[in-house]
Amino acid sequence: MTPRDTDLDSLAALFEAVRAGRLDPADAERRARELAAAASFEDLGFARVDHHRAVRQGFPEVVFGQGKTPDQIARIAEAIVRRGHSLLVTRTDAAAFDAVLTRVPDARFHQQARIIERRVDVPRGQGTILIAAAGTSDLPVAEEAAISAEVMGNDVDRMFDVGVAGIHRLLAEQQRLHAARVVVAVAGMEGALASVIGGLVRTPVIAVPTSVGYGASFGGITALLAMLNSCATGVAVVNIDNGFGAAAIASAITHG
Amino acid sequence: MTPRDTDLDSLAALFEAVRAGRLDPADAERRARELAAAASFEDLGFARVDHHRAVRQGFPEVVFGQGKTPDQIARIAEAIVRRGHSLLVTRTDAAAFDAVLTRVPDARFHQQARIIERRVDVPRGQGTILIAAAGTSDLPVAEEAAISAEVMGNDVDRMFDVGVAGIHRLLAEQQRLHAARVVVAVAGMEGALASVIGGLVRTPVIAVPTSVGYGASFGGITALLAMLNSCATGVAVVNIDNGFGAAAIASAITHG
Amino acid sequence: MTPRDTDLDSLAALFEAVRAGRLDPADAERRARELAAAASFEDLGFARVDHHRAVRQGFPEVVFGQGKTPDQIARIAEAIVRRGHSLLVTRTDAAAFDAVLTRVPDARFHQQARIIERRVDVPRGQGTILIAAAGTSDLPVAEEAAISAEVMGNDVDRMFDVGVAGIHRLLAEQQRLHAARVVVAVAGMEGALASVIGGLVRTPVIAVPTSVGYGASFGGITALLAMLNSCATGVAVVNIDNGFGAAAIASAITHG
């Protein structure tokens, strides 16, 4: 058997080749196992880039920048771009961007959102993702959500500083709230924004607690707990400061 | 001005009546304020039934049974049914059901799911909601999600006892997983099911941590935290044991 | 010196008596120390009833019923009533009430609020204390606050089931909110009610988290934390389910 014979790239093809006498059953069996592994990831030694993810999940592997060296990020980025996939690196910084630029010259960096990205054409989501943020201090997380959603092929509507301490600012925007396909509600402190929006709209609400606050906000735990206990229905929650995660599920909804 | 004049049931109608001279501006103003309140809820003394919710959120107020007396539940139920709305009472029991039956004779009780319901025709959701549960002990929560979703007008696919300790049981069902519009992943203990499913599918995954476990499972906290930290994308989380909450956002997705 | 001579009931009187030669300096000194202690509490062996509290704090000692036997409660109650003070026992039950009745026949019991009380004329507070409760399940705590406030000489306005899931129910009542001297906001789950009210009114808001909820509500911790992190100003918080405590500070405000 010719290793990595491109004609034998599916289970069906293997069985066909065996029937046609072109392939030995034992070789076919070994090949069947190789196939599953070979096509699906690329081993860089320190990382196994999951190229199969674009097929399986509709968007390629996203690089979690935290805890990786600039060089590691750059090499993973290059491997992703080489396959023609969208590049999205989160929780990263300018040093990593410099390293990425040497291998992916047309990458872009969003400082506030801490994102490096390079977009390719992806299927567009149905409807708008509205990103509502309670306060100015929540903007980094809100922008991480907004840019991630855009890279994933979505129309994004930004509605910032609509916290419940001045609830008329939110009530004045009900039309935009109702127009969205999904609402991402970003808030720190007591996180009441998610409940209030959840009570106003019929669309799914993805709540993102932020670490904005002090004292008994415990780095976002209070907002997280409050959002999990929302008395309004239609609200689900992602990790603290996880703007990207909210964008990912919101995009899964618009691409359903 | 005739109080509660049914011809004056919108802001537009009020302005029209003022212009036509049929209504005094001061009366109109008072009436405008009454309107907002009057149509929208019904004050039972101990409860303000939010009838407006069906319009605003696509499904009427759901009754949270815990902490209410059977009589309170029965009277709220009657008020909801009288308006022609679907009835859904969660976290309830047989005693409440007995009380409800005296006022809503055709209500039904689901013991394992702890739900009282009475269905009316509601718009059907697009696509199937798959409810995956890790173990047999998670069934009460999974059933709460399943029945709630059905009452809200959804097709539900149940896939139980597919925990990751025997991961081949889950891998054997990938086709059903991919066929769903939304997956609800119900698991206690370490809650790994949500991550594994999240890594397999492109549809949104709503994770429900359950209080199944002991010791350091802390009544579901471990599963909750694990699901919030899922390394897979497209996962959002609801409160511990909150099967209904998962159904609500899943239904918001299928009705988008 | 005549022990417990009622003419020698103040430090000034003692000095006067010494000057007048009616009292020996050494006796005066001993008496000065006795005086501080003697007039101020009554030792029942298992309890030291703090009769001085009515003078010092404007309301007599309130009996915390939890962890005391019916007989202990009854004997403390009798000691308080004998002095002509208002009686207020919180976190108590029917068994204690039976015991109290044998010694204070005209005491009253409020089952939902778990309060035994007997009112005497006390100075009236200035303005109304509005008790707002988010849901029907919060009523026991709200009633503990309401009845406590009434016994302390306040006008109370009850506004129940105005949780933020249907925020129009609250917005329809802004006039009553603005009319209050203090607002007590009672809520479980995510406790957003306190923030929303705090953002609407200029009066002080005393927030009472309740243990209503399940899962990650952690018996009221979530509501407690949320209220402590309110993005609205003018909000302070008491212990979980502490309706009485909210009434006490609210009454201190109306009696200022």
Place this chain on the structure above:
Amino acid sequence: MTPRDTDLDSLAALFEAVRAGRLDPADAERRARELAAAASFEDLGFARVDHHRAVRQGFPEVVFGQGKTPDQIARIAEAIVRRGHSLLVTRTDAAAFDAVLTRVPDARFHQQARIIERRVDVPRGQGTILIAAAGTSDLPVAEEAAISAEVMGNDVDRMFDVGVAGIHRLLAEQQRLHAARVVVAVAGMEGALASVIGGLVRTPVIAVPTSVGYGASFGGITALLAMLNSCATGVAVVNIDNGFGAAAIASAITHG
């Protein structure tokens, strides 16, 4: 209809104009919705300054400095001052002050209290706010409370280093304690000051836990919990280190 016609600045005026034939009902309706939003906040893009708050809550929006850039703070400050409102920025620093000075030249900075402010005449509160602090290390929080209260129009009495380890220092000051309209009790470590003061006075006590301490003080959690569990009545609590929050509710009490 003339957009933003200043004669049409209330709901009553609109109805009157419709009656007078000066305004078309449809325009009136649109205008009614605009009015609610337009007069009440100012959209700076990254922030919606809530100018309506001065009317609604008796004091304009206070700027929470943490997490905002100096430029953002300066622009919000300018917008507030331009309306003739009092400026109060908390949790800020010298860099922000430099930026503010370029737009609000007569602003003042209090380093220990981390406050930028510019005072205008506001209604005076009734009675004194006493700020009691347990130790020298608590002064930054105590000063945040004191200066905030002053800017809001209050007389402030400072009583520092009166912790219960040397309780005679506090007992020697009972007269000042009794003379206050509200007491703000600031303490870290075990936070016993709030309970002891709560047992001595009849005025409301607002307790502020501070992060002073180490080990099992957990950044103020111990003091927070202790204060929430005060065995004395008339005590309510704000967030850890939240001197401003204590001043806000204290001022709401003196302005009642």
Place this chain on the structure above:
Amino acid sequence: MTPRDTDLDSLAALFEAVRAGRLDPADAERRARELAAAASFEDLGFARVDHHRAVRQGFPEVVFGQGKTPDQIARIAEAIVRRGHSLLVTRTDAAAFDAVLTRVPDARFHQQARIIERRVDVPRGQGTILIAAAGTSDLPVAEEAAISAEVMGNDVDRMFDVGVAGIHRLLAEQQRLHAARVVVAVAGMEGALASVIGGLVRTPVIAVPTSVGYGASFGGITALLAMLNSCATGVAVVNIDNGFGAAAIASAITHG
């Protein structure tokens, strides 16, 4: 193709049959997928009994009794026994045992250990598993470990009440400690037993924190944390009260 043809029970056999012309490639593919699933678990509706586990992990599926009805347990037990596997049900009770007896008449119940079991011949582990328990109150957990280990084919040495408050009781048994292949250290309260044993022996130590204690033992959290922070090497930890889990890894060590 004959469904479930017993000659086609492996991937190798399928390829052989295709080569021999006995099987169509498309049927072979479908059959290949069925095989993986079919042989490996048995769907009881409410449970998928993982029969493959005996092959994969050396011991069949163990039934976690908590949260399952007696009937569910009995039916799962029957399915396991029918395959000729060892039966081990943990965290169960007399009611479940009664139900099991109707289907597995020779099952045995260990009340203190809360175990139902029926042994079949399994490979014997190499060396002894020593179960050390700190106090008499830890016996239920220690017995769960001991009996589980025995059912899994191990020699067990029980050493009870050797807590560090009287350390000479432990030091007197060093010979038995050194003779073991694995030591399971069971302790509540401060859990110091694991560290002291870990410092004495060169064999692996599996530490089991128990919920024995009160107050700040927090149901076993203190012992769990102490064991995780053991200053001695060679110690790993399982969940609180998880005697079975300790036996399982100990048995994996003796069967290596």
Place this chain on the structure above:
Amino acid sequence: MTPRDTDLDSLAALFEAVRAGRLDPADAERRARELAAAASFEDLGFARVDHHRAVRQGFPEVVFGQGKTPDQIARIAEAIVRRGHSLLVTRTDAAAFDAVLTRVPDARFHQQARIIERRVDVPRGQGTILIAAAGTSDLPVAEEAAISAEVMGNDVDRMFDVGVAGIHRLLAEQQRLHAARVVVAVAGMEGALASVIGGLVRTPVIAVPTSVGYGASFGGITALLAMLNSCATGVAVVNIDNGFGAAAIASAITHG
């Protein structure tokens, strides 16, 4: 060698016997190891009663009743009494007492303190142990401390219901406080009593947090943390509700 030869009951005797030729070195070695173990504890199978403790620690093993069966307690009690030691069983109940009576007919039971004891003459401690309790609900813990201390040979002074909400009740007793050799301060809720006493006296203060309280008292955690963070010096803390533990260290101080 004669096993258990009573002449060979010390290491010195063994060496002497070897020198005298009465004992073989190898036997001597084995005997040396037996001796250490044999004299010091008694193995009841489920318990190893630590008789050596009376020598080593000045008081025999105390039986922790929780989690032991009445029969186990009775048999341990009998073994202790047979040696002529004081019997002290804590956290026990009437059922255990009945069992103990059948073997130790003159044992006594203290219901409120949950203690079974039988006293023998023990060395008297120097000075008094004062047990101060904040409230009536703390009495069970305070009595556990008081009776334990008495059984251990101490004079005990009880001072109950002196919580800081009415601090004059405590200040009136300073003379008794100063007269004690050790003060045990028992309090729940915010536990401020320990700090206030710590600030008043120069004697060591052993603080006992109790689980009295509700909500954010978290079963005594708040009092525990407050006591650990006492701003007063000379305070150390034992476990929540651990009256016995406080008595033990207090008695170690008076017996120093």
Place this chain on the structure above:
Amino acid sequence: MTPRDTDLDSLAALFEAVRAGRLDPADAERRARELAAAASFEDLGFARVDHHRAVRQGFPEVVFGQGKTPDQIARIAEAIVRRGHSLLVTRTDAAAFDAVLTRVPDARFHQQARIIERRVDVPRGQGTILIAAAGTSDLPVAEEAAISAEVMGNDVDRMFDVGVAGIHRLLAEQQRLHAARVVVAVAGMEGALASVIGGLVRTPVIAVPTSVGYGASFGGITALLAMLNSCATGVAVVNIDNGFGAAAIASAITHG
């Protein structure tokens, strides 16, 4: 009356003066109140130095350096030294020492212990305080305890690196352990040292948890909890890293 007349420095003297006609009763009363306050503390504005503490507690106020400026520390130090008291500043650093030197030239600084001190003759404690530390990393805390104890007039015996991972190192030192009047046990990680020592000696053991460790040691919480749950008797606990606190209570024991 001459203010601050040194002849009128006690309550007895005042009464005597009134009797002798040298003092007016009203003046006497005022003076009585002044006396309590005047002699007892010195108000530096930012601090009230508690000079009365030396009388009341046997040792003057100790300065908690953390959170105080070098200048504040120096001025408090000077006030203490001026009265002839021992100076002890904890949790301080070289910068504060430089400031102190300008006012107290013969002060000394202990860098590892973070202490500034200046000793005067104080009464010697009875017996030795033994400071046992589990590991080399615990030395800063152990030294804080040792030096504090020395300044307070105690003989100190240091026994370092005797953690239970090599328990023979501790068992080899039993004689020194038994010889001590008090043992201070300093340990991080799982803190088992306190239990093992507690089981070996009859003297009181003061346990000091340290923040040494990582991961689930949680900055000393694990050691703290373990020590609170010690299965050995005669152990009480102070705050994490609180070497000074342990010295203070140990010294109270030796000075009893």
Place this chain on the structure above:
Amino acid sequence: MTPRDTDLDSLAALFEAVRAGRLDPADAERRARELAAAASFEDLGFARVDHHRAVRQGFPEVVFGQGKTPDQIARIAEAIVRRGHSLLVTRTDAAAFDAVLTRVPDARFHQQARIIERRVDVPRGQGTILIAAAGTSDLPVAEEAAISAEVMGNDVDRMFDVGVAGIHRLLAEQQRLHAARVVVAVAGMEGALASVIGGLVRTPVIAVPTSVGYGASFGGITALLAMLNSCATGVAVVNIDNGFGAAAIASAITHG
């Protein structure tokens, strides 16, 4: 008797010498006690190097670098190497390495693993230790485990970046998993890797939670809890980021 006579280096030799008349019983007794202590550790003042550990536990004392000065580490390292033992310093850095080099010139430093080591021949373990890591960010912990295991005499197989978000990467490596004698599973975030591996293999799995993650990963607590609650059997857990600890127990298993 000649002190430290090398002929008298065991208990047996002592008895023999007494029998032979070469040694006086009293001297023998003293010597017996010295022996236990003398041979077993070396007192450097700040540390007691436990040389006995190599005999007792099969591997010499490992130096925990955190919290020790470079000089302390170097001196301990020298003492270990001088005895001919393997050197292993964990949680250390380049500064310590420089200090060690001056005393142990052929030591090696592994920066990513933060380890200093110098290997000597030690017995080889039976079978391979497989180190599986979920992501690239987990490599420092995985390398600490890998190098520690190698120094302890083990064959190590590294399998990195096999997290469950792309589970096919892991499933493709089942053969290597089954071939190992022990698997060490290293993962942060939700830590599901341990459960999935635990469900696949029959070998013992040592799970190492890492602090990789953010928000509600709480520095590794989530992964820790998830691993403790693994629904798969045969899994035990070590402290967060404790790669060395996992290696130590794994090596204890391979050396059994």
